[in-house]
Amino acid sequence: MTLKAVVRTETRARVNDFAIKLANVNGTGSASANSLLMKAIFRMGIPVSGKNLFPSNIQGLPTWYEIRVNKDGHTSRALDYDLMVTMNAQTYAADIAEVRSGGYVLYDSTWPLPSELLRTDVTFLGVPLAELCAQQFERPRDRLLLKNICYAGALVALLGVDRDVIATLLEETFGGKPKLRDANQLALKLGFDYASEQLTCPLPIHLEPMDAKEGNILIDGNTATALGCLYAGATVAAWYPITPSTSVMDNFASLCRRYRVHDGVHDYLIVQAEDELAALGMVVGASWNGARAFTATSGPGISLMNELLGFAYYAEIPAVIVNVQRTGPSTGMPTRTQQADLLLCAYASHGDTKHVLLFPANPAECFDFAVKAFDLAERFQTPVLMLSDLDIGMNDWVVPQLAWDDAFLPDRGRVLTAEELHALPRFNRYEDEDAEFVTPRTLPGAAPGGAYFVRGSGHDKRGAYTEVPDKYQEVVDRLAHKHTAAALHLPAPVLHRREGARIGVVCIGSGDLAVREAAELLAARDLPVDVMRVRGFPFPPSVRAFLDEHEILFVVEQNRDAQLRSLLVLETGVSTARLHSVLVYGGFPLSAQQVVDSIVTQTGSE
Amino acid sequence: MTLKAVVRTETRARVNDFAIKLANVNGTGSASANSLLMKAIFRMGIPVSGKNLFPSNIQGLPTWYEIRVNKDGHTSRALDYDLMVTMNAQTYAADIAEVRSGGYVLYDSTWPLPSELLRTDVTFLGVPLAELCAQQFERPRDRLLLKNICYAGALVALLGVDRDVIATLLEETFGGKPKLRDANQLALKLGFDYASEQLTCPLPIHLEPMDAKEGNILIDGNTATALGCLYAGATVAAWYPITPSTSVMDNFASLCRRYRVHDGVHDYLIVQAEDELAALGMVVGASWNGARAFTATSGPGISLMNELLGFAYYAEIPAVIVNVQRTGPSTGMPTRTQQADLLLCAYASHGDTKHVLLFPANPAECFDFAVKAFDLAERFQTPVLMLSDLDIGMNDWVVPQLAWDDAFLPDRGRVLTAEELHALPRFNRYEDEDAEFVTPRTLPGAAPGGAYFVRGSGHDKRGAYTEVPDKYQEVVDRLAHKHTAAALHLPAPVLHRREGARIGVVCIGSGDLAVREAAELLAARDLPVDVMRVRGFPFPPSVRAFLDEHEILFVVEQNRDAQLRSLLVLETGVSTARLHSVLVYGGFPLSAQQVVDSIVTQTGSE
Amino acid sequence: MPSIVKPLIPLATLPRNDLGLTPRNYEGAMSTLCAGCGHDSVTAALMQALFELSIPPYKVAKLSGIGCSSKTTAYFAGEAHGFNSVHGRMPTIATGAIAANRELHYVGVSGDGDSLSIGLGHLAHAVRRNIRMLYVIDNNGVYGLTKGQFSASADIGSTSKKGEANAFAPIDPLMLALSIGATFVARGFSGDKERLVPILKAGLSHRGLALVDVISPCVQFNDHEGSTKSYLFVREHEVSATDFVEPRETIVAHVPDQGVLAVPMHDGSQMHFRAVPAGYDPTDRAAAMHYLQDRHAQGEVVTGLVYADEGVPDLHELSGTPEGPLAAVPFDRLCPGADELARLQDSFR
Amino acid sequence: MPSIVKPLIPLATLPRNDLGLTPRNYEGAMSTLCAGCGHDSVTAALMQALFELSIPPYKVAKLSGIGCSSKTTAYFAGEAHGFNSVHGRMPTIATGAIAANRELHYVGVSGDGDSLSIGLGHLAHAVRRNIRMLYVIDNNGVYGLTKGQFSASADIGSTSKKGEANAFAPIDPLMLALSIGATFVARGFSGDKERLVPILKAGLSHRGLALVDVISPCVQFNDHEGSTKSYLFVREHEVSATDFVEPRETIVAHVPDQGVLAVPMHDGSQMHFRAVPAGYDPTDRAAAMHYLQDRHAQGEVVTGLVYADEGVPDLHELSGTPEGPLAAVPFDRLCPGADELARLQDSFR
């Protein structure tokens, strides 16, 4: 096989609208090269997304990275790839099969590709990466590692990435380490030069600078969540490591080291707990004692936190829990995304319990909702769970720059001051409810006379143990009302309406972009739909109103059992029969095409 | 105050139809006296129930016992008492206030009752219990303890309890211990003689022998459950003590000591685990290894078992979990009853999970369903949770004698024999599903070639780790189908139909008797209702059919959040709006009156 | 755990501490434990220790799990905040609470079931983090509240009320704690208030986690080997009812400075207590473990301060937190503000 | 944990054991751990031990929790049943499995995170019950799979890949186990297969729970004090990428019979191993603990069989169960039948 033999050209140019997928081996250093490309495209002002599809392994298994570029801002996951970079011999066949007809495959031509892989409807772009690196670098480690930068260089040429942008990025990354910088620059140049000389550059699919970058940043959800916790004033954090939530705490720790150390004093305390039960116990203990405290975990951790979630609900203690969802059940696929903890989180723990949930759709909302979570937890004296997911949490997203209002004051809820306390004839913990059914609390040690006894056992308004039905009911009934009252303090659902839409589509969290893109695609097929994205639980009345407005309703979510639909049915009273499901739960981020296909099929509009 | 002054007579005789309540102090030995009475009434062939309303305490707090006698078999908890025995000075006022107008109060007249307690519309029956005992018994311990038997003696006279029956019972209990027997007989006689001589005996409310006993036994649900586990062939049990489930394991242990020790060999192994997570882990390990294994717990234990429940669901390992429900949330009221773990048990654990549930209504069903639970768990290779409650589990119930068919063979599900295994080209754990979506398993060590790898991580049909969406989905989709398939193997709902009923009433578990009595009371008010008691989850189609048949539907359950209604809505598709709730969740067993009142009010039939 | 309020009978002659408070100020709700329960004696010793140290009650936080022992946090220092959490998780609540506010005095009360079974991992890690608190285990060898199952501290051969013998080796919380680096371990006996109060005071003053194991007999369910017969005896010869709890006298005894004290328990059995000898060096961890094992092999229970090391920093010292409560750091010191957020985001481009 | 099947290259010269099986029969799926990971060496030693003991692979049950270490049950004895459970709960699964069938050979593989944090309570209670199994901890001082957090066995002052120093005292699983009555504790080093195999064989033959702590370096995240610089050094001087895992050589070393062996770790630091000396008496619990503490204070890691007591019955012996598997007792011996049920119910009237 010679290189030239398989090169074919496509004529139709697709500028700033294509998807590429890079197939790598885990632990070989490809992530840096891939995100370099992604970042460069972002800097060129072009809407872009990067999805890291990685295994639950440290070294040796297949891993993929997908970059989608779309001038109209549709950057949910693409399902057909215009260009595949195949760096993993284990998965050659499957990877090459995934390229769309007419697309491209970039491969390491140091060795020939097995002939059975040679599809005739795609263009193979060979770059002798290993050979190029072997010529220039001595050490095996460098040769292996720099192959990645080398293919990045080829892509810079093929896709028309701005070379200045790339140069600046390399400078920023390795500026302080000249040796490293030089090696990377050289590797990049090797790939670039080879492609420029040997291949037709740029490809019909290529980039041109835009201005979509203005006011935007590139950030992953876990970093944004950590920032939110920092800005909300969280001082105590307790956690147990678990993918994909670990980087929430990693980021919180480094932000604290940066912003919370004054004269050697650390205004924070992070405890790596012995397990998730302990982590939530610590958050509850700290919150009871007046600190803003949180934990971050994923599904298995939530399962383990069940007992204490019920305790905090019943004893009315604030707690913020970030659940970065992954694919279940059980250990499931730890590095794959899903939205399958909705039901569990809504009603976690035995007995009658209901929790307050927040559903961010992207890192910007992770920041805002993290701040909101503390306000809600303290205002309503109850656990608040923010349900992000692996797609949001661990992928880089382009979002508007985060904003902060310096006038912001945390809502600490009803905490009695010493004066207020003294003005009371007698302080009873669960008495004197306000319009939202919240009763005032006191902080331990703050003032004499404020003591009360926290318990998860049956208690009356005074907090005293009771086994008297009426006294017990008085308290749990108030809790139910309090939960309902929280609805109006949650972020309202986001509506996208379209002229003449009879169909309503409900979505949640990271489904946002795909569903909005799907709505455009459907409109183009004369199937206009209104979209509502719910952002919190319990649902405000507007959710029910949207459902009532539409004859046909679809609920798009990433789980098998239609859990969002379940919550909607249970809490709005709409019947299951009215809510059709679009369920995608294979573990990869949602793509617009999946939504379109399902709705088209179900409405018989094919 | 003199005794005679407050004695008034009621003329209307109420034979075999009244309720008495005995107010005692915990730890003073009243339970034996109370159950002696209850047992005597049972032996007289009269339908009777005894409800023990006890505190979460070992000694010193108020405790009550309620006996309801009803010739028509309506023995759900009564709310108005014809006779109150007040043995607890702490609660005199409240107890006396509870007696119906025209009723009776039996008190210890050694000391006068405070005059403010003397209602004029009830008859006070004074028996100088302390004095009588002080005259006859030396030791303080005996004086205290035998006061109980003394009031029992008075009740024997007042209510017309068969003296031969009582004599036999005492003989049976203390036969081998003459001293004890004599003391008890004496105490009984003291009370009996005093009442016979000083009071008008029998009261208009009194007993007459019947023949309702034939073929019945008196048994509590936890004993029956233990018996079921014994008969089902359970060999491994693991548990962590928790009220009100502890006696399941206590009974299982004593049954095993009695029936499972052959020539010194113990055909069972019971492990008191370090916590509930461990208990379920042990059950899962043992079941995987081919033993029938179970655990018994209550709400907090279920919360802690969440992670492993999801694991067993996904890895498809049988497990039997008995949940004797108590009042939640959190520690709640450990000695009070509720049906508030329905939602949690149905969907326990993160990710998409669905479990198989059984809802016994009485000890007889505890026995049958316990046996059934093992068959289901092994047939469907999944956790099966039997949801009993404190009322069923810890109170004595009159139920038909338990039956056993010696032809019974346990359904061990699809376990490959060595021959079947060898006949296969290759054994793949999650392949070759049958019509019920069950795939065959092998037992460790049974034969070479049968090995497979159990994991809670994403796996394909072979049981191999996978992160490939299709392969992952293939398995979890089958699990969903398997769950649905189980519906037809669960005990069918029990229907009680009435001519002309437009209203359907759905109930569950221990609500049975009260709802059936309520149906009669409603019929008497020209409000005929059909009753359906669901007995398992997932629901078979007949449940949906019943709902569809009725214009107006009520769901009667003992929790705040209408959890059964939620399950019905989610799994049958009927809208919440169609299901009206009757919710009683103060912690005491359900009474017919509560159901009638609620339905009458809600239907506007007052 | 009903909070029955005790009648307040003013007694002019009550002693006063440095704060001018009387022992009354350190009382709590009326106990609902069984008459004679060892736990009530521990409660009394705790009140005394807090009183003697002149700790303001409202600056005390009382934490517990679930069990008869855990109920006792309601029975002392009624003016202190109490936190009766869930079974076995008290150490985690304590860790969080202490993280938020290092200025309070933390008293954890737990049981042998609560701390040595379901909560064993948490206890171990609290010890490892050396959080500053007094951690009392009311150790009765049984699960009192759930009616008499063996706990992990039950001795081999102990028999339950139902007559079954325990087969498994006991866990000694002090040995366990020492093996993982505890900085303060001591043992007391509920019946010996005289020795217990100073131990509790020492624990309250310790730099980190002070683990005090208190042998605290359960008058209801604690029947050891020698008493099997005695229990059967009672059954044979006495009026018996399964729910009858005989009111008992609290066992009182004083472990001598030297030699072994044999204390008869309610069930007729005997426990052998030995106070650490006069020259005992509580700063040598290996020797302490050796001593405990040695005496245990002789069937003796060592009481007293077994090991203490004031040289190990607590969680806060290790974390470099402010001197006052973390929870009290003003918001403007915690929130970097809008400008800083803008600056930071330059790196996200 | 993908199960990549290894190519089967028939080798005529392979040794055979008493069953006529070759080491090949004890292999499993291809490891997906990092090249050079200590855990793979432990796996190899396990294969060897099972092979040498001529244990039929299908009579082996392999149990694990979650972690890189826990994945390794897939990498040996492919013809044995494997059970990869959830994080920290392996001891509970093992207890149940063993209860059901005492005839299999149980090999548990866990990590220091799995067994000393989330699973610590279960480990302790499995030790206490003396269930018959080989319990291996692949101890690397870090959470490998979740990318390098400190585990509870990390030494004070160890630094993480991110440069933070661990502040908390390490838990030595052997000390912990000894303090609660373990009947077999030993330590090996993944790099010293020659000494590890006999220890594993001894453990497989033990009457109860044999706890074997194996120091098993994580080539990815295990950076000790001395190596902080070395890590920084690498960062300064080498091509660095956050997701790059350098393929490494497995560390191999042989701890001498006497004296201390200093083994250089991947990160440039050194670990000091000391084999128990020739005359060492592994039957004295107190002495064993003393020895461990003593050597630890010297910065040495003791390897070898530290303590063994074959005199303590295992769970089955204590429970009087049948000699064969409980799971195999025929149903008619388990079910008392209809007549007996009728008879029993006479007492319910």
Ligand SMILES: Cc1ncc(C[n+]2csc(CCOP(=O)(O)OP(=O)(O)O)c2C)c(N)n1
């Ligand atoms: C999760 C959970 N499991 C079980 C229980 C039941 N329970 C209450 S107290 C207790 C044991 C108490 O024993 P211990 O800690 O020794 O206290 P004691 O009563 O002996 O003082 C148990 C098992 C519970 N409350 N929560």
Ligand SMILES: Cc1ncc(C[n+]2csc(CCOP(=O)(O)OP(=O)(O)O)c2C)c(N)n1
């Ligand atoms: C309940 C739960 N919490 C957290 C995790 C994430 N997790 C996976 S492995 C692991 C730690 C592994 O450490 P260790 O046991 O030492 O194994 P190693 O990888 O170091 O061999 C953690 C925390 C999980 N799988 N389940």
Ligand code: SF4
């Ligand atoms: S049961 Fe035992 S531990 Fe509980 S209160 Fe009574 S004596 Fe004390």
Ligand code: SF4
């Ligand atoms: S991360 Fe560490 S423990 Fe995990 S496989 Fe790699 S070297 Fe081994």
Ligand SMILES: [Mg+2]
């Ligand atoms: Mg106890």
Ligand SMILES: [Mg+2]
């Ligand atoms: Mg590790």
